[in-house]
Amino acid sequence: MKKVYFLFLIVFGSILTSSAQQSTLTVEKIMQDPKWMGTFPSNINWGADGKTIYFHYNPEKDPADSLYKITLSDTENIIKVPVEEEEHLLPSSGDFNKAKDLKVYTRNGILFLYDFENGQEQQLLELGERISQPVFLADEDFIAFQATNNVFTYHRSSGKIKKLTNIISGEKPAEKASQLSEKEDWLKSENLELLQVIQEREDKKEKRKAYREATKTPEKFAFYTDKKRLANLSISPNAEYVTFNLITPSKERKNTFVPDYADASGYTTDLDARPKVGDEASKVEMAIYNLEKDTVYFVQTDQLPGIKDLPDYVSDYPEREWEKKNRSVSTSGAYFSRDGQAIVNIRSADNKDRWIALINLEDGTLETLDRQRDEAWIAGPGIGYSFWGGTLGWLPDGKHVYFQSEETGYSHLYLYNVEKGTKTALTEGEYEVFSPMLSRDGKHWYLTTSAVHPGERHFYKMPVMGGKMEKLTSMEGNNQVSLSPDEKHMAILHSYSNRPWELYLKESNTKAKPIQLTAGQSTAFEAYEWRDPQLIHFEAADGAKVPARLYTPAPSAANGAAVIFVHGAGYLQNAHKWWSSYFREYMFHNLLTDLGYTVLDIDYRGSAGYGRDWRTGIYRHMGGKDLSDQVDGAHYLTQQMGIDPERIGIYGGSYGGFITLMALFNEAETFSSGAALRSVTDWAHYNHGYTSNILNEPVNDPIAYRRSSPIYFAEGLEGNLLIAHGMVDVNVHFQDVVRLSQRLIELGKDNWEMAVYPVEDHGFVEPSSWTDEYKRILKLFNDTLLK
Structure with a gap:
């Protein structure tokens, strides 16, 4: 008995010591108005003369950012731009x-x-x-x-x-009907037969009408849009053709409504929100206005290669007859070369195909230049969607089309020679290309890539036909570059893992050193030594190397408990070397680490930045590999970091909230507690654009929805669950957690609680809401993981 008592004292004493760990950070401090952190530049633009950098900034702590400038001749002075000057700045568009x-x-x-x-x-x-x-x-x-x-x-x-052009919105006016009823026709015939003068007058009237018709000037052609909406008007450089899109709203589209109980009027009002997945999408088609022939005809997509292909998942439904028919597609606007050739980006409504095609402007037929097929869904950096073609256009020579493709598994830049029918990859490797643009003289590319490391972004220059890439940035982290008009200087927004964004100036060559122009951190923010989380990889059960950020406490502070953070958006990257968009969560992780927790932030399957296979690893099963990556992360913590397997928590918002629910419902033996914030509970109730990519449509692929929605697995809850949700969330509706809470009540679960925020949308804006939410999260972990 003495040994047992002694062991109890050791364990109990350890817990008391862990619980007593202190931090100079508090939830109230890190969740207050972000202005406490300082002011950081954004929206960088150059003046027309190439000698002035303009950016948004707020050193005076005004209610909102204002426009400031720095001149190359005086880089030490940051000047607020007068309103008169701001109103006459050269716009970036044009x-x-x-x-x-x-x-x-x-x-x-x-x-x-x-x-x-x-x-x-x-x-x-x-x-x-x-x-x-x-x-x-x-x-x-x-x-x-x-x-x-x-x-x-x-x-x-x-x-x-x-x-x-003569395009008129609305329906063409109906011609006046002149048909007579049977009775009226009989009366008129009788009258003309009896009265000769009246008959003669009618004959003369008909002859005058026929003469006017034969000699009048033809009416100018008019195209009526009917009930369709006009978009993407483009004119060919030779002014012979105009192309435009016509958008037909779906008759099946049914918007949802979100009640606002805290409206200023004192009445409950309904906020008009999005439709749900599976509501038929709008139809988008391209029309060609032939200016010489004064007529309009449509681009023909029915002969696109593979237009009738069925997706692979139909094999899971052998009892259903699948008709092979032309799939619905959406078209972007036209992209014209200098000599008047045109290409278009086309995407199938089922998300499986993207075609880049040359348009025969004479008759609207298409010649396919490149077809990209993905049995999951077409996406990736620079790939584009229906209204926007992504990275797509012509080189100045009028012979080459450029675009991005995930053909190799990573998004790279390609050229297609329309005369020779050949395709050439300009970049290659296990990295991705972002935002390529042509130099002013058309002889080079400027592009950002992750070639150095998946968690870094650098800016390069490359010959237009491909070749060696010249790395123009040198600072570790993320470098967002704005080139001066003469391309001699770069204004760089740079950040690192533990340092927010600041503005730098650098000459556009490899040897020059960057000059820091802003230093916006407040004294209070600088006073804390923010951690530089370690970038690691751990091995998943299927052998994949999963990237993650690891926060480790000082050995003297370690309490044997851990928290796993799940980023939102699904397709997003957070295990990187720059200042996170989840800056509040980053600061919270520093607080947790001060208190002795180990924190792991995982770029699970579905995250951005790691190529096509990682991006599509969640296809038809959200809560599959993205969840098993969290479980394998927990195993890494217990096996490599000495974490107690009984004391691991998990939390996240939006997609992270969804994964938290799946974790507590399906992996109860791994996670003791979790906080699910603004979480999707049933994917059949989310939006179309995002969900149909990953899970197809509920009516066509119900298997994918049932195995991906937490509400079907609620009976598995064993640990402690906190649900937090904004009541005016027009993205993930409050209805999601209302339905789930009823399910938990019916299942007799009593180890959960829900916090609601009456004035908050999907992204909270009130410091009081952030503070309340994260105090509850911290309390949940302290109460359940430090026992």
Whole structure:
């Protein structure tokens, strides 16, 4: 008995010591208004002269950020931009001429031209209607623009305006009916037969009508959009064609409503929200306006290769007859070359195919240049979707189309020679390419990649036809680069794991050193020594190497308990070397580590940054490998870090909340407690765009939904569960946790609680809400993991 008593004293004493660990951080401190951390730059832009960097900043702690600037001649002074100057800055949107010495753009619906040689801005045109989307035509004396859903040209030399299209919103007016009833027709015939003069007058009237029809000027062609919505008007550089998209809203679309119980009116109001997955998506088609023939016809997608292919998952439903028919597709806008050729990005409604095709503008037929097929779903950096083609366009030579593809398993940059029909990879390797852009002279690419490390981003320069990549950034972490107009300087937003974003200046070469321009951290924020979490890999049960961030306490503080954090969004990366968008959670992890916890933050299957196979590892089973990665992470903690297997908690928001529920319902022997924040509980109730990618549609693939939705597994709850949700969440609706709570009540579960936040949407904004939520999370872990 003495030995048992002695052992009890050791264990109990250890727990008391662990519980007594202190931190200079508190939940109240880290969850207060983020202004306490300091001010950090964002939205970097260069002035037209290439000598001034503009950015949003807030050193004066105003209610919102304002525009500030730094000049290259005086990099030590940060100056607040006067309102008058801000209103006349050159916008980032617009179009350059071929020589890049002129830019056309709009401001407040007015057309302007900027001359870079003399630094002068000229107002070209102001109409009663808003002008938008100006572009130079091949004859650069002409500028095309849009107004009233039509395309116009402006002749710079004469100032003349010409309307090119006649597109009218709505339905074509019905012609007046002139048919007579049987009775009326009989009366008229009798009258004309009896009265000769009346008959003669009717004959003359018909002859005059026939003459007018034969001699009148034909009416100008008009295209009516009917009940469809117009989008993506584009004109060919030779002004021979205009392309546009027509969007037909689904008749099956049914929006949901979220009650707002705390509306300022004092009444409960309904917030109009999204439809649920499976509601038929809108139809998007492309039309061609032939300006010479004055007619409109449609791009034909019925001959696309593989248009009738069925997805592999149909084999799981042998009892159902699957009809092989043309699948629905959506088209992007047209991308024109300088000589008037056009390509289009096309995506199948079932998310399995992406085609890049050359458009025959004469008749709307297509020539497929590249087909990307994925039995999971088409995605990845630069791949694009229906309305946006992603990284897609023409080289200046008019012979090569560029695009990104996951053909090798990682998103890389490709060229397609339309004359030779050949495709060439410009980049290759087990890394991904982000935001490639052509240099002003069209001879080089600028691109960001993860070639150094999946958790780093660096900026490169590469010959336009491929070759050696020249690394232009050197700071470890993430480098978000904005090039000066002459491409001689880079304004760099840089951050590291434990250092928020700051602005740097560097010459665009490999030898130059970056100069730090801002230092926005507050004294209070700098006073704490924020941890640089260790980037590790642990082995999953299937042999995969899973990346993660590891926070370890000082040996004297370690309490033998651990918390696993699950990032949200599913397709997102958080085990990286830059300042996390989850900065509140990052600070909370520092607090937990001070208190003796070990914290693991996993880039589980489905996360971004690791290629196609990692991205699609959750296809048709969310809560499969993404959950087993959390379990294998827990095993790593017990086997390698000395964590007590009885004292592991888990938490996360949104997708992280979903995984937390799946963990407590399906892996009760691994996780003692968990906090599920703004969590999806039934994927059949989430949105279409995200969910149909991963799980297809409920009516077509119910197996995927049933095995992926926590509400079906609630009977497995054994540990302690905290559910927290905003009541005006228009993304993951409060209905999700209401239905789950009823399920838990019916199952007789009593080891759970729910905190609701009446004024919060999906992303909390009130410091009081953040504080309340995370005090509850901390209490949950302290009460259940430190026993």
